[in-house]
Amino acid sequence: MGVIARDQYVSEVAFSVRSAQTPPALELLGGISTLGGADTMDAEILYAFLQSSQIVSDINAEIDIKTKYLCPKGTADPLFCLNADATIEELVAYWNRMIEISYESGSGIIELSVRAFTPNEAKTIAEAAFARSGAMINELSDTAQADATRYANDELIHSVERLKNARRLLAEFRNETQIIDPSLDFQGQMGVISSLQEQLTGALIDRGLVELTATRPDPRLDQLDRKIDVIEQQIKLQRGQFGRSDVNDADAYPQLIGRFEELNVDVEFAEQAYIQALANLDSAQAEAQRQSRYLTAHVQPTLAETSEYPKRFLNTLLTGFFCFFTWLVGALVYYSLRERA
Structure with a gap:
């Protein structure tokens, strides 16, 4: 500890995940528990990422941390230096020995302490770890936004096909029945019946007046009777178009109006779905153009002036205590066995 062990310097950085998305208006005691939910989950993912082999491989490819943790030529530190032929698994295990991570679930702040054999190397590694963490958060955000955009585009394509199909069915109905709007045609037919009823009323009044003065x-009475019969037959024919004895007749007005209303509702619903899908796609594309999540550094990577590790006195004291404890247990076992013998 006093002669061989190399001094280790610590660089500290503290950061948290923040979201640029504007949350919706909260209901009273409603959505309060959801505040920071996504940020907290991202922080937990980042906490696990800092201990993974992925970040070790990325940082090693960028600044070659394997070389930085090797002992210089002519020196040997078997306890704290990295082996020259270390595998990626050994490098990951060594990385987890040389860093300390603390995570506060309440605030979502992650504190990272990185040890190295020089102050500049410790700061460089801490900066690389912070930069790679920010890139990972951006990758997660980009992936989520790409998925949201793809789903919104698929929804738009589906709504367009649905709207086309609804309008095609409505056009086929109009072409088949030669009726643009059965409700308007119904109003026209009702106007015809009203006119016939007025004519019938006038003919009945005329007949009554003639009958009072004629014998x-x-x-004139025969002519008015024939006119009344014709009008009544026409009224009966016109009313017969609004309802028939066969309720399953597709040409009856109730069935025509029912089919038209059903098709018209499908068209209106498809139009609303199309407008909503288009708005969702625009929103997803706008969201994809900006960084929705990012890392905020509360403490920038520090540059150490004095070494804090290895803790020579504490390590020596602990080693001596465990050696003495092991010797004591061994001595007690030895004397116990000797007395029984």
């Missing part, structure tokens, strides 16, 4: 036979 049989009178050709």
Whole structure:
């Protein structure tokens, strides 16, 4: 510890994940528990990422941390230096020995302490770890945004096909029945019946007046009777178009109006779905153009002036204590066995 062990310097950095998304208006005691939910999950993912082999491989490819943790030529530190032929698994295990991570679940702040054999190397490694963590958060955000954009585009394509199909069915109905709007046609037919009823009323009044002043036979009465019969037959024919004895008749007005309303509702619903899908796609594309999540450094990577590790006195004291404890247990076992023998 006093002669061979190399001094280790610590660089500290503290950061948290922040979201640029504007949360919706909260209901009273409603969505309060969801505040920071996504940020907290990202922080937990980042906490696990800092201990993974992925970040070790990325940082090693960028600044070659394997070389930085090797002992210089002519020196040997078997306890704290990295072996020259270390595998990636050994490098990951060594990395987890040389860093300390603390995570506060309440605030979402992650504190990272990185040890190295020089102050500049410790700061360089801490900066690389912070930069790679920010890139990983951006990759997660980009992946989520790409998925949201793809789903919104698929929804838009589906809504367009649905709208086309609804409009095609409505056009086929109009082409088949030669009726643009059955409700308007119904109003026209009702106007015809009202006109016939007015004519019938006038003919009945005329017949009554003639009958008061004329005697049989009178050709005017016969003419008015024939007119009344014709009008009544026309009214009966017109009313027969609004309802027939066969309720399953597809040409009856109730069935025509029912089919038209059903098709019209499908078109209106498809139009609303299309407008909503288009708005969702625009929102997803706008969201994808900006960084929705990012790392905020509360403490920038520090540059140490004095070494803090290895803790020579503490390590020596602990080693001596465990050696003495091991010797004591061994001595007690030895004397116990000797007395029994």
